[in-house]
Amino acid sequence: MRSPVRFERRLEQPKWLNWAIPVVSLIAALVLGAIVLLATGKNPLDVYSRIFERGFAGTRALSGSIKTATPLAFTGLCAAIAFRMGLINIGGEGQFYMGAVGATWAGLVFGGDLPTGAVVIVMALSGMVCGGLYAAIVGVLRAKFNTNEIITSLMMNYLAAIFLNYLIYNSTSYWRDPESRNFPAGKPIPDRADWNFYEVGGIKIPLAFLIAIIAGAAIWVLYKRTRFGFEVGVIADSPKAARYAGIRTTSTIVIVLALSGALAGLGGAADVGNFRGLLDSKGLQMSGYGYTGIVVAALARLNPISTLFVAVLIGGLTNAGFALQGPDFPSGLVGTLQGLILFTAVAGEVLVKYRIRRNRRAAAVMA
């Protein structure tokens, strides 16, 4: 009962695999998707051209995709920076919420007085501090007590959700709009706290996405060009060796998680400043940006620059998905197509590290 094939670890990973595997994965996804579409009586070419048209073709589609991608870029970076060190921070969701809480506070307090530019900076910093501190709790627990950060960061997502509900639904908090007596809602930030959109070649780009590009570049520099980044790499490969080498692993764990949370928190600030304009407890919880960010980071192979592009890809696919659905195109089928693309992309990853060998000779020997 031997399997006819086996995986064999590649001794070296040729450069061409880095682009060949994603391309082949995408083709595989399209072929698999076409089979599903044909089975449900759809014309795959029509469907694919519509996905392309609504997700990526033209300035309107791209503007929409970048808008949808913006929160995912931040949560993607949040996941990527922690995962690179082997810290599985599932808490981007909660850290995003806390960033939104902090940024809304800053926007409400300073939005009426300071000039717009200053308000944006204060909101962004406030969001980063709140998200960062929230993730640092996970970091301290991990560093001091060796608590599993997957569990703690996940649990803290639920805590953050309850905290949001408390602020908007169960208290007369500073974040809640006192005018919203009949339906609890967040207090809108003043106009001056609104973040801008910029038009580049007809494509509307939110300020927050430009900040995400800067953040992505900064992380790339941090990890590739600094001593800190080198240490993180050593710890990721072998914590024991890192300790022998005198690297302070405990403080590095806390710092990396705090940075990770700060990025998610910055995303929360962007959500308030660029899009919603208030703390939207229910809307945030429905969106699940933090969890989607993990997918984005994984598809980007934890590379901060690729994360930005993958975020736009997922943003476009999301918008195209909504464009596709309707009475004769159930959202379940849309989800299946999106899932196929993600699945083949992640599955393709295996082929970067391993190659497939046939087991024929082994079988022959046994016979």
Add this chain to the structure above:
Amino acid sequence: MLSKTRGSLGLALVAALGIGLVACGGDDESSEPAATEAPAASEAPAGSDAPAGTDAPAEGASLANFTPWSADAPVVDCAPDEGPLKAAWIYVGPTNDGGWTQQHDAGRQAVQDHFGDAVETTYKENVPEGPQVLQTIEDLIADGNTVIFGTSFGFQDAFVEAAAAHPDVCFEFATGYKGADNLSQFYGAAEDTDFLAGMAAGAASKSGKLGYLASFPIAEVLRGVNAWTMGARMMNPDATVNVVWVNSWFDPPNERKAAEALIAEGADVLGQKGIDSPATGDAAKAAGVPWAGYNTDQSANYGDVWLTATEYDWSVYEIARIQAVLDGAWVAGNYYGNLSDGFVTLAPFGDLVSEETRAAIQAELEKLTATPGSQFTGPINDNKGNEVLAAGVSHTFEELMSMAYLIEGVVGDIPAS
């Protein structure tokens, strides 16, 4: 340890995907009737003079219980120059949620069946509240849709923005309160059917201790709690209603826990408002306790414990409004339907409701059909002992829309408001 966890990246990814999916599917009905602020402009939408027993929706612009935002509200021409009229619905949950969204999609299908080839309907489901809403609206307009229905309170600001950007598109919004020249609001008097359901519940209780699950302490839900309690006490004068706030429109596990807790505290009949899942019914069924549902007729699935429920028929409004577009007579305004036009109805009774109780409910149903909201006539005290309405005095429509008290007989408080 660190190197070990790195290996579990794949596992974490799978976990995250799973959680994400749950999160997506979870908040289905968050929209629920957020009836909110008094649909400002409507002066007398209660339509007490509506012809009782009209089951066919009104033709053209003459829709009962509909009031234009102003006397000189402009006619918006959103009919296409040629081809079928394209209308779209945007839902916050899946169309098979067994409640809010399912009922809305039934309305859409009724519109499609009624107009046949003259109208082409579509929908978008599972649209999360936030930036995605405007994106979806723009997409629908790019596809040629000129009438757009929104069914989640959290979509409201996106609808206001889209209405301003597309003056030639007709926007219809359920359960909100903001209007514009091309943005209408529609909802209806569920408090009347809630009152009738409460009567069935009160009659079914032996101990006089009833349990009630409520979502958020907003006016629309408070109207339901109070009307239901009033109905129960009409049949069972000493009855008390123990209210639990679930703080969600859709959270089946917590709903079930809350329902079980109410039963453990001695409640022998359960009811619910603003709660979409039948999880309360599951708890009731397990304990053999009678249950009044909400939103959909669940008599087939919960026959042993089923009493009745408030049901919505959204097509009553929607068919008339699409007709108005086709007639070139669409103006924006506010609609508050009721029993008289069939917008709200009482679901079929379960076997637990006696003939005597049915007769009593029928009598009240006729009164409420003739004069919606008339159950809120004094003397009415709140549950702190203060007089709310003196004998013979009724709430105005605005008072109903901004209700902020719990009536005598309710055990519980309004959480921080």
